Amino acid sequence: MISLTSPVRTRAHAWPAGAKLAALCVATVLLFKAQNIWVHAGAFIGMLALYRLPGPVFFRAGLRALKVLWPFVVMLAIYHLVTRTPYVGGVIVLRMLTAVGLATLVTMTTQLSDLIAVVRWLATPLRGVGLKTTYLETAIALVIRFTPVLLAKGTKLIDAWRARSPRRPGWRIILPFTVLALDDADHIAEALRARGGFDAMET
Amino acid sequence: MEKNVTLIALFAALIAALGLIPQIALPFGVPITAQSLGIMLCGTVLGAKRGALSVLLFLLLVALGLPLLAGGRGGLGVFTSPTAGFLVGFPIAAFVTGLITETWRKGSLAVSAGVASVIGGIVVLYLFGISGFALVTGKTMGEATVVMAAFIPGDILKAAIAGMLTAALAKARPASVLSRV
Numbered sequence: 001m002i003s004l005t006s007p008v009r010t011r012a013h014a015w016p017a018g019a020k021l022a023a024l025c026v027a028t029v030l031l032f033k034a035q036n037i038w039v040h041a042g043a044f045i046g047m048l049a050l051y052r053l054p055g056p057v058f059f060r061a062g063l064r065a066l067k068v069l070w071p072f073v074v075m076l077a078i079y080h081l082v083t084r085t086p087y088v089g090g091v092i093v094l095r096m097l098t099a100v101g102l103a104t105l106v107t108m109t110t111q112l113s114d115l116i117a118v119v120r121w122l123a124t125p126l127r128g129v130g131l132k133t134t135y136l137e138t139a140i141a142l143v144i145r146f147t148p149v150l151l152a153k154g155t156k157l158i159d160a161w162r163a164r165s166p167r168r169p170g171w172r173i174i175l176p177f178t179v180l181a182l183d184d185a186d187h188i189a190e191a192l193r194a195r196g197g198f199d200a201m202e203t
Numbered sequence: 204m205e206k207n208v209t210l211i212a213l214f215a216a217l218i219a220a221l222g223l224i225p226q227i228a229l230p231f232g233v234p235i236t237a238q239s240l241g242i243m244l245c246g247t248v249l250g251a252k253r254g255a256l257s258v259l260l261f262l263l264l265v266a267l268g269l270p271l272l273a274g275g276r277g278g279l280g281v282f283t284s285p286t287a288g289f290l291v292g293f294p295i296a297a298f299v300t301g302l303i304t305e306t307w308r309k310g311s312l313a314v315s316a317g318v319a320s321v322i323g324g325i326v327v328l329y330l331f332g333i334s335g336f337a338l339v340t341g342k343t344m345g346e347a348t349v350v351m352a353a354f355i356p357g358d359i360l361k362a363a364i365a366g367m368l369t370a371a372l373a374k375a376r377p378a379s380v381l382s383r384v
């Protein structure tokens with residue numbers, strides 16, 4: 001599976017994940033408040049500079065993540081040129097690119113384990129009132145483990161379809177696909193119970 | 204309890220897998236990614252509460268940076284992109300879809316699950332999706348609706364398929380269709 005994290009280790013990897021997330025929230029709120037195009041142009045250039053700091057490999061990986069926005073940029077550009085509101089259009093396009101760019105920057109420079117630690121920290125009040133967050137932590141691990149498993153099973157179903165039919169695989173394969181997922185859920189639940197279930201897990 | 208957690212987790216993984224497998228064809232040959240079908244199925248199969256939890260779990264992992272959205276997108280950036288409204292609407296859509304499937308027990312499951320998918324997975328979801336698009340791109344609700352309307356016919360087909368699949372699943376694995384247990 002492709003990864004959204006940075007191909008190189010940067011200094012920002014060592015910064016606390018919680019602080020990066022808080023800074024991102026503040027920056028996004030400020031971006032949506034600002035209406036002056038020069039503020040947005042400055043923020044956009046600043047965002048690009050942040051991407052450029054860790055070197056060209058990181059810069060290219062970051063640009064790849066931003067490339068998915070191009071249909072929206074084209075559409076907004078056409079709209080605002082037709083309606084003769086280029087100033088507003090410029091603000092909107094720059095704001096969108098900067099907001100997505102900054103958020104992607106946090107994702108690229110933060111390890112999954114650090115982010116899960118933030119989730120665990122955010123869930124502290126829940127543990128305080130006696131709720132077990134083991135459920136959540138187990139569920140996160142299960143999704144990470146079983147998405148590639150289900151993906152492989154789905155790809156096999158599609159291959160089996162292609163072996164028998166010249167047409168594109170149809171929606172009918174979703175039924176066996178979902179049945180496979182339901183059966184997997186059964187088997188994992190059984191395996192968890194056989195090992196003592198959630199009661200046996202340390203909180 | 205173990206089964207609840209594993210079903211919620213596996214459905215979150217299923218939403219991801221449906222978005223990542225190569226495109227499949229709808230009845231009229233329109234190729235689609237099946238991610239929004241996964242959201243509808245979460246509601247119709249798991250019911251309101253568990254369906255919404257499953258979608259929230261999926262979104263949490265997207266936010267944590269896993270590339271699970273259709274086309275391998277993910278990370279915090281997608282929550283500020285023009286389609287962020289749909290992400291916000293996903294769990295609520297699953298909840299409404301599940302609630303209608305759970306409470307409307309007369310007649311065939313295929314019909315009630317299908318109608319529930321239209322109301323939850325299209326009406327509710329597009330309300331959020333269109334609002335989000337209008338907010339991020341600075342357009343009016345009307346303009347945003349015009350842009351998004353192109354995707355609605357495909358989603359109506361998906362809702363019909365979700366209805367049929369739910370009825371078929373209730374026959375194949377009755378104990379796992381929690382909305383009717």
